[in-house]
Amino acid sequence: MNRTMLNTKTALTPSLIVIVGFLTVCPVFMLVFGSFSEGLGAFGSFTLEKYIRSYTDPAFAGIIINTVIFTIGSAFVATVLALFLAYLNTRTNIPFKFLFRIISIIPMMIPHILFSVSWVLLLNPSNGMINLFLREILSLQGSPFNIYTLPGMILVEGLLDMPIAYLILAPAMAAFDVSFEESSKVCGASNLRTLTKVTLPVLRPAILASFILVIVRSLASFAVPSIIGMPGRIYVLATHIYQIIATGFAADYGMAAAVGMSALAASITLIYLYRYLTSESEKYVTISSRGYRPSLIDLKKAKYPLFGIVGILSFVLIVLPVVVLFYTSLVPYSMVPGAKAFSMMSWKNWVEVLRDPISLLSLKNSVFLGIVGASLGVILSIFVSYVIVKVRTRASGVLESLSFLSFSFPGIVVGVGFMWFFVQTPLYATIWSLLIGYIATYLPYGIRPLSSAFVQIHSHLEESSRVCGGGTLYTLRRIIIPLLIPGVVSGWILMATMFVRELTLSVVLSRPGTEVLAVQIFHFAEDGLWGKLSALGIMMIFISTTLVVIASLIGAKLTKVENG
């Protein structure tokens, strides 16, 4: 290894730590200050009272138990579903593969409030449509399902977070060195045995990454806990924090931050655990310099039954919520479908939204933030993941934890952290504060898929390039980036769709002129205007879909060029 090589590498880590640190540490620092300050602002005289008060609350233990069940349950549902879909899609000859990409991404684009509300309309115990239907055909007295329970919350959160898991697992699965599986089969193992003994263990880093990311995400999630948990009187950390903020008129965000610190501690522990579990990263390298082309497994008789399962999943994940959404956008108020509802349908909500100048401005701003934000975010993520996976010093561990800092804080709190920070800068109340806030908070969406892609690239490839005289940038550009394209596309999609529907930061940071879609949707929700909300929600899904299609096409084209 030559000297300039070493220098660029050593300079890369600290400069990234500075950039990522600046992005994520500032708001969190403000929150730390706030949690130790008397009064309501970020700066006040020192006190421990907020910590004492929040952690001696007798209800706190129960909330932690609910939170653990909720987050692990959601991570389990999301990862298992994603694994199933990614495996069928990348490794088997299942028909209609295009469906998979759609299923895996649609839930990313549906505002979580709406997705939760559609499930309440389907499964609430009083007049949920599925319950009414089952009561009718099975002549039951009570309702068979109640959405307002922990399993109900886990189901909906798991479905919502499934795309995160899928977009991490699918690239890893696609980049899989098939010779492992071939060796297994040569030794006489069945497909199933190969799957459990070879494929899944090799994918361990990606599976863990997805599991951990979903846990961290569901820890910060608010839509499901508030729409499904609160009516069922089930409280998790995010709703507990909301209670602290909402009780009384003078919301104490410092105390909320004090509670949020436990979420932060949990996330950082998980990240270190993840690093520890995947510390022998060499074990998982699957693309070396040999030719790589994942082979397809013939599903034979299982083909159509398996496809049936996928069909049901896509129905539940896409058709149902989108139909409910579309239906809601056409009726004048929340009503159970029937002759009356159909007679009252009109485009009124659509017309009103399209005539509303603020809704139109918010469409424009969100598209800008989606495209520009995701592009900048992915570029930063490539560098950060490279350092995290390939440099693997103590400093790169620091970098990895930093990237998770604002992500792992419950959203309502981190938004205020950013406000406390940005108000000290000239960026306050500009669209750039939203852009920076988004990238800082959702950096893991770029880093996760990219690191699981990096993990699979053997250092032999880089070394060969260097032996042939290629510098770091050259190696990065010619060898690594092409192999990373599936990860880049996944990261871009995760970020862009997230930014288009981002609510928690936006609701604190957006101002006249910088309105964004989700805030407009949130205001419709606060006023209970579900029709307008659904109309704007569908426009949002349309925008995200367009972005995803463009990204996927570009990705497909680039991969083809590099392979050919």
Add this chain to the structure above:
Amino acid sequence: MKKFMILLLIVFMAPYAYSADQALAEKAKAEGKVSFYANITAIQPIMQEFTKNKGVKGEYTRISTSKFLATVLTEHQAGKLLADVLQAPLPIMEFLKNKGVLASYQSPSAAGYPDWTKKDDKIQIFGIEYVALIYNKELVKPEDVPKRYEDLIDPKWLGKIVMANPSSHATTISWLIGLKENVFTSEETWMKFVKGLAANKPMFVRSFGPTPAPVESGEKLIAISMPKYIITKAPAPLDWARVEQPLLGTPRGIAVTAAAKHPNAAKLFVDYWLSRDAMQMLADKVGEYVLRPGVYPPIDGMDKAKVLPIRSLSDDEIRSWGGEFKKIFDMP
């Protein structure tokens, strides 16, 4: 003779008053715009009318009640308060007044308002965020509609009520306390009501916003909610129970900020906001209960209703009652 003197005085002073108005309008125009922070539905028509009539751009920033204080105080402390005019529930306005955020201004438009709405020279109260029992008029028979608040504890409402969470939602907590202090004759009868309500196992949502939807769809039959939804959610089958007792609500106040970048435009805006035109729009389009005499929301029977303001509860009081209600309503 006395009348004549007054008349003479009015005729004599009118040009001065007019020119004072004129001067304010001119200065406001020179400032160009006014920034207004509030959390109130669908007031774009008022902002547009103001912009059109006064030639000053009205810019509305909507900030949720739970973030209102945090946002305004953060900006104020950093010397970057962007708002010229603030509007919020009275307890928040009083908190801001104590922090020195508000300026003194007594609007000439407030002349016809009741005396209790201008207790100090900074905050002008203009409306009451009124709460009522809102029911589904297609699913609840007329004879079943509550005639008194106490009727809500009848076991026939078991599992059929939706309300904002009484352990945390400040307005609902204040409303329950308002009932104790203004409506019920004794603490015992009130407590019986609260416990009876709890025994009917209401479904809790986080604020008033999500209360009407379950009633519209028939998931629940009755809500402790706001009559303004009858207007904003029309043609939903919602109606309000015309109880014999008064309706209660939190007063809403408006004020100019001390650090306003557009102080004259701010005054002009408050004048306009309190005028009959703007208040009529607020009542008609949003269904708000306003305190300008003679202006009522177009909700059947609301012009005859007695609507009382709830006193401002301190946050400590709200938290401690929230804790009590948590126990009574048996929440984990």
